[in-house]
Amino acid sequence: MSSAVPAVSGTPAPGAAGDPTGRPGPGARRPRRSRRGRETTSGWLFLAPMLVILGLFLVVPVLMALWVSVSDWNGRGSPFAGDVSFVGVDNYRSLLLGGGLATQDFGTALRNNAYYVLLVVPAQTALALFLATLVNRKALRGRGIFRTAFYFPSVTSSVAITVLWLFLFSASGTVNAILARLSITGPNWFNEPRGVLHLLLAQVGVDTAPAALAQHGFLGIPLWEWAAGPSVAMTAFILLAIFTTSGTFMLLFLAALQAVSAEVEEAALVDGANARQRFFRVTLPMLKPTVFTVVTLGLIGTWQVFDQIYTGTQGGPAKTTLTPAYLSYTAAFQNNDWGRGAAIAFILFAIIVLMTVLQRVVLRERTTIPRRKRFHPEGPR
Amino acid sequence: MRTIPTRRRRPAPALGATALGAAGLLALTACGGSGFDEGGDTSSDGGSSGSLSVLIGSSGDAETDAVTAAVAAWSEESGVEATVQVASDLTQELSQGFASGDPADVFYVSADQFQTYASNGSLYPYGADLDAADDFYPSLVDQFTYDGELVCAPKDFSTLGLIINTSAWEAAGLTEADVPTTWEQLTDVAGRLTTDGQVGLGISGEYARVGAFLAQAGGTMTDAAGTEATVDSPENVEGLTYVQQLLASGSAAYAADLGTGWGGEAFGTGAAAMTIEGNWITGAMENDYPDVAYQVAELPAGPAGQGTLQFTNCWGVAADSSAQSDAVDLVQHLTAADQQLAFADAFGVMPSVQSAADGWKEMYPEMTAFIDSAAFAQNVVNARGAADVITDFNAQLEGLKTGDPAAILGSVQTNLQAVLDENAS
Numbered sequence: 001m002s003s004a005v006p007a008v009s010g011t012p013a014p015g016a017a018g019d020p021t022g023r024p025g026p027g028a029r030r031p032r033r034s035r036r037g038r039e040t041t042s043g044w045l046f047l048a049p050m051l052v053i054l055g056l057f058l059v060v061p062v063l064m065a066l067w068v069s070v071s072d073w074n075g076r077g078s079p080f081a082g083d084v085s086f087v088g089v090d091n092y093r094s095l096l097l098g099g100g101l102a103t104q105d106f107g108t109a110l111r112n113n114a115y116y117v118l119l120v121v122p123a124q125t126a127l128a129l130f131l132a133t134l135v136n137r138k139a140l141r142g143r144g145i146f147r148t149a150f151y152f153p154s155v156t157s158s159v160a161i162t163v164l165w166l167f168l169f170s171a172s173g174t175v176n177a178i179l180a181r182l183s184i185t186g187p188n189w190f191n192e193p194r195g196v197l198h199l200l201l202a203q204v205g206v207d208t209a210p211a212a213l214a215q216h217g218f219l220g221i222p223l224w225e226w227a228a229g230p231s232v233a234m235t236a237f238i239l240l241a242i243f244t245t246s247g248t249f250m251l252l253f254l255a256a257l258q259a260v261s262a263e264v265e266e267a268a269l270v271d272g273a274n275a276r277q278r279f280f281r282v283t284l285p286m287l288k289p290t291v292f293t294v295v296t297l298g299l300i301g302t303w304q305v306f307d308q309i310y311t312g313t314q315g316g317p318a319k320t321t322l323t324p325a326y327l328s329y330t331a332a333f334q335n336n337d338w339g340r341g342a343a344i345a346f347i348l349f350a351i352i353v354l355m356t357v358l359q360r361v362v363l364r365e366r367t368t369i370p371r372r373k374r375f376h377p378e379g380p381r
Numbered sequence: 382m383r384t385i386p387t388r389r390r391r392p393a394p395a396l397g398a399t400a401l402g403a404a405g406l407l408a409l410t411a412c413g414g415s416g417f418d419e420g421g422d423t424s425s426d427g428g429s430s431g432s433l434s435v436l437i438g439s440s441g442d443a444e445t446d447a448v449t450a451a452v453a454a455w456s457e458e459s460g461v462e463a464t465v466q467v468a469s470d471l472t473q474e475l476s477q478g479f480a481s482g483d484p485a486d487v488f489y490v491s492a493d494q495f496q497t498y499a500s501n502g503s504l505y506p507y508g509a510d511l512d513a514a515d516d517f518y519p520s521l522v523d524q525f526t527y528d529g530e531l532v533c534a535p536k537d538f539s540t541l542g543l544i545i546n547t548s549a550w551e552a553a554g555l556t557e558a559d560v561p562t563t564w565e566q567l568t569d570v571a572g573r574l575t576t577d578g579q580v581g582l583g584i585s586g587e588y589a590r591v592g593a594f595l596a597q598a599g600g601t602m603t604d605a606a607g608t609e610a611t612v613d614s615p616e617n618v619e620g621l622t623y624v625q626q627l628l629a630s631g632s633a634a635y636a637a638d639l640g641t642g643w644g645g646e647a648f649g650t651g652a653a654a655m656t657i658e659g660n661w662i663t664g665a666m667e668n669d670y671p672d673v674a675y676q677v678a679e680l681p682a683g684p685a686g687q688g689t690l691q692f693t694n695c696w697g698v699a700a701d702s703s704a705q706s707d708a709v710d711l712v713q714h715l716t717a718a719d720q721q722l723a724f725a726d727a728f729g730v731m732p733s734v735q736s737a738a739d740g741w742k743e744m745y746p747e748m749t750a751f752i753d754s755a756a757f758a759q760n761v762v763n764a765r766g767a768a769d770v771i772t773d774f775n776a777q778l779e780g781l782k783t784g785d786p787a788a789i790l791g792s793v794q795t796n797l798q799a800v801l802d803e804n805a806s
Contacts, residue, residue, distance in 0.1 A: 074500075074501035075476055075479055075480050075501060075503075076479045076480070076501045076502060076503045076700075076701075077479075077480075077482050077701075078482065079480075100796070100799050101769055101770060101773060101796045101799065101800075102769075104773075105769065105773070170640065171639075171640030172640050188637070188638065188640060191637040191638065191779075193776075193779060193780070315772075316775075316776070316779075317637070317776075317779055318776040318777070318779045318780060319772075319773070319776045332476070333472060333473045333476045333477075334472050334473070334476075334494075334768065335497070335766065335768055335769060336476060336497045336498075336501065337766070338480075
């Protein structure tokens with residue numbers, strides 16, 4: 001392809017000479033090649049504005065941040081000035097292996113966010129799919145209203161909805177008032193740092209750490225703390241995320257459901273599949289690409305959770321809603337530890353890429369259907 | 382058919398355009414790089430040209446208006462233009478300013494950020510140029526001294542006092558003579574003030590309040606030189622154990638556990654009969670709970686005598702400012718005793734100069750406890766990087782009621798010492 005480019009630029013200016021087909025040359029292939037070359041050129045031309053914008057506002061800042069993450073820049077003046085020096089992986093090492101407060105904070109943030117992802121992604125995907133199948137039914141009256149209603153939280157500003165949540169889940173808020181009607185004393189949601197799993201374990205009498213879990217740790221915090229589960233405060237954020245995002249993903253599922261042709265459904269019906277089988281063995285496999293999209297978007301979004309934390313709790317109570325994204329922000333902007341802030345961001349990036357690759361492997365298209373998933377276990381006859 | 386290739390040939394010169402675009406991209410990125418570079422070398426000329434920008438983090442309209450008026454008055458006098466901007470997130474906007482090499486000329490610097498900015502050279506040390514440097518409270522000067530010189534002028538300060546709801550006080554049968562002056566008396570009155578739906582003492586569960594008890598027990602966070610952490614001292618353990626006992630007895634509670642955001646809210650809503658807050662509470666009481674009558678007392682003495690915490694800000698001048706002499710002149714104007722009293726009148730702050738103390742007491746006769754507390758007030762930790770340690774301390778204090786005071790202080794000791802060692806290296 002690239003060899004075609006000089007050929008194009010070598011041709012006289014447009015309008016000056018005839019078109020290339022009229023010229024004597026090395027045969028009939030030449031014009032096709034130069035035409036493709038011109039297409040390449042125009043392709044690049046059309047891409048150019050986007051490349052410039054992406055380069056300027058994405059690639060260059062990312063590279064700058066990468067430099068900051070391996071430098072000792074202290075936030076004053078240019079990170080490329082002479083007095084800023086290269087410190088190798090020091091920032092990464094103090095985060096991951098230092099064992100000090102930086103490591104503990106990062107470990108806590110990772111734990112909090114891991115539970116958040118673990119609960120939000122499956123729940124929002126399942127709920128979105130459920131809502132989509134509901135509003136996809138032709139028999140449902142006022143489908144439009146339901147579609148709008150379910151989608152509505154997604155178009156509301158996340159700050160506004162977080163503030164709403166703070167009111168709903170305050171100690172004397174609506175949620176606790178409803179729980180009180182049911183004779184349940186609700187927790188002080190956003191001020192309750194105890195982990196849900198710890199609370200459940202306390203119910204069965206395990207309220208102190210077994211020695212094995214207390215003594216061993218990872219990223220500066222003991223395994224017993226890793227096993228705390230999301231705090232009650234984080235649980236409120238988890239509910240918030242499920243509530244706001246399932247509408248968005250419902251839309252994706254709805255579009256995919258509408259693309260599933262009625263014939264397929266009908267064929268399954270004729271084959272004697274019941275409703276449950278039709279959904280899990282026929283419809284769901286056809287939605288696989290959409291499931292992949294939704295889970296990917298969900299993973300990325302949940303690992304990056306920031307605005308709810310920033311407006312809601314700022315990491316409290318007792319750091320149980322601290323997330324890597326928020327930690328990166330405070331490390332850089334509030335503590336002027338820019339190298340650490342950038343390093344956190346890059347580790348977060350690595351985690352997201354890893355997760356996405358992992359789930360791509362899990363959800364990849366298989367050429368054969370596993371036996372247990374076959375409608376006809378013996379295979380097609 | 383022939384027209385098609387002809388038409389398609391048009392983009393031929395576009396290759397040039399693409400190349401141009403790429404070159405432009407390079408040029409632009411280069412620009413981006415050099416934009417970052419600026420300011421590194423403009424720092425040292427302390428000329429007096431151009432206009433000044435003043436960046437403040439305001440507590441509300443009253444403060445914004447007062448500062449704007451004071452700066453305008455100075456502009457009038459000096460003929461130098463100056464504009465006041467209110468930051469919505471001061472720390473973040475300052476950080477951005479320093480990074481870009483084009484920060485505001487004059488700005489608020491909080492005590493806990495001071496060391497960070499001073500150590501990376503963002504602040505222009507002008508303390509020696511001030512006429513009335515001796516008039517500042519010595520403990521405030523300590524707070525803003527770096528490498529043995531006063532870097533920026535203390536703007537004003539606040540101390541913690543004991544705020545008492547007078548109607549709850551009378552309802553419990555207490556009189557003026559019962560205002561607690563020792564821990565035993567505090568325990569006693571807190572117990573007597575505790576009723577169904579009201580705790581005796583409601584405070585924010587953080588170092589910035591609980592720390593007052595550590596000071597009363599004779600504890601400090603670091604030694605005098607600020608190089609060794611002294612968090613796990615027996616005095617601090619004693620202070621924290623006392624707070625734990627108060628919480629466990631049920632006559633004291635954290636504001637968050639009362640379903641409120643801070644001590645002032647717990648106090649204003651009647652969930653707590655007493656709280657420990659600074660003089661900023663007066664504004665909140667006036668605006669949000671005008672019907673609640675209260676009085677202010679000095680905090681009770683612990684085993685080591687009286688103690689409280691003080692909080693302060695200073696007027697920072699940017700090292701990268703191109704108008705440093707004007708900026709210092711403006712600060713001179715803003716920290717003068719009469720100007721500080723004007724600020725005190727507008728939004729209740731306490732002047733950082735000793736000569737204005739009497740004027741303040743006349744202005745706020747019922748608040749004298751706050752300014753009298755300056756005599757025994759302790760500065761909060763402000764070592765570079767200590768903010769993280771304090772955040773962690775606060776997180777652990779939330780679990781104080783059932784936690785182990787010595788263990789909490791032990792982990793803070795480790796973390797703070799690590800930070801101090803890192804700063805020293």
